[in-house]
Amino acid sequence: MKYIEENEKIVMTEFESFNIKEILECGQCFRFEKIDEMHYIIVANNKVLNIKQDSEKVEFYPCNKNEFENIWINYFDLETDYNKIKKQLEDDPIVKTAIEYASGIRILNQEPFECLISFIISQNNRIPMIKQVIKNISEKYGVKEGEYYLFPTLNQLKKATPEELKLCKTGFRDKYILDAIQNIENNTINLEQLYNMTAEEAKNQLLKIKGVGTKVADCVLLFSLKKNEVFPTDVWVKRVMEHFYFDEKDTNIKEIHNFAKEKWGDLAGYAQQYLFYYARSEKIGTK
């Protein structure tokens, strides 16, 4: 990877496995807006950032070298060797197909609190609606930054009442959000400490929250806590797994988890993202 700084921009001139559309639209994050083809604005890490990509470079702005190195290299997982990961996963012909379909996917390192609340909202919901609810919450409780609102901090969001949250269209999930906040506030769960735990230990912590089950916990582990061995299994992943690996017979989540762990080990999370994007884009397994 190579990049240069020029008037409030970082221009990345050498890179591999980076496609901003695929990275943002593979379902791992929700706070982005499409400005144009291969031009997006994201809100993360208390900043509003443009990412604009063409055939030879990726521009990040407004951004200086310091911010890029301290924040965005980690956020975009730019020090991970995806060519190596893909080479290992390509032994499997189905994952190989999914990788070729979207070879520029990367797993972001998001902020745990926002990620947790976002995936609580995601349950039994649709992606456009999830984005809208998170935007509503940000506008109500977060700080304005330019034309956008930052996702609220714990201290900002803990003032929320069930009635207010329902106005943000959280539906039945209002009490789940409040339970998550309470668990963090009274230090039953310390999100920062989850980094240092094994995936299993961290998962058991997250499962204490009402409204957090296997799938939501796995998403938080994979998308914000660097636990790459987990395999979040939603309806799409279940469908694609049944379609390709289980001969469409009725399976359960545990079977799929065991299968993924055995087949992909510590790279299961990456395999999951390639498969999810492929399945959802091509509507694999529906009908």
Place this chain on the structure above:
DNA sequence: GCCCAGGGAATCG
């Protein structure tokens, strides 16, 4: 009107 969505809790047996 009916069905379902990046699920999980509550309640049964």
Place this chain on the structure above:
DNA sequence: CGATTCCATGGG
């Protein structure tokens, strides 16, 4: 344990 039902909300 596993299976069923309900949960708000909105789009197809």
